[in-house]
Amino acid sequence: MTIEKLELFEVFIRSKRGLDHKHVGSLHAEDHEQALEYARDVYTRRSEGVSIWVIRSEDICASQEDDSESFFDPSDDKPYRHATYYPLPKEIDNM
Numbered sequence: 001m002t003i004e005k006l007e008l009f010e011v012f013i014r015s016k017r018g019l020d021h022k023h024v025g026s027l028h029a030e031d032h033e034q035a036l037e038y039a040r041d042v043y044t045r046r047s048e049g050v051s052i053w054v055i056r057s058e059d060i061c062a063s064q065e066d067d068s069e070s071f072f073d074p075s076d077d078k079p080y081r082h083a084t085y086y087p088l089p090k091e092i093d094n095m
Helices: 032-043 065-071
Strands: 007-014 022-029 051-056
Touching: 007 032, 022 032, 032 051
Parallel strands: none
Antiparallel strands: 007 022, 007 051
8 A cells, every 4th residue: 555545643652641642753554543553663662651542633623823812812801710819718828
């Protein structure tokens, strides 16, 4: 099979229990199962991970840096999102 017929997958590895998965690279494969096997062989040869995710690249939807100002609208007009908005009970001296 030629590379043009293979799908591009993004690979994420979790190095230890309790940590986040981190993007480690991309690879071409026929399907998710093959991508998972390839990711294991390529990215965990020295026991670097405890968990692998593979995601078809075309299925990823991401915001663009150029749109960050409008996309991540400041929450200044929503004071209830800040802890300082809520008064502390008298029984609590300090937080």
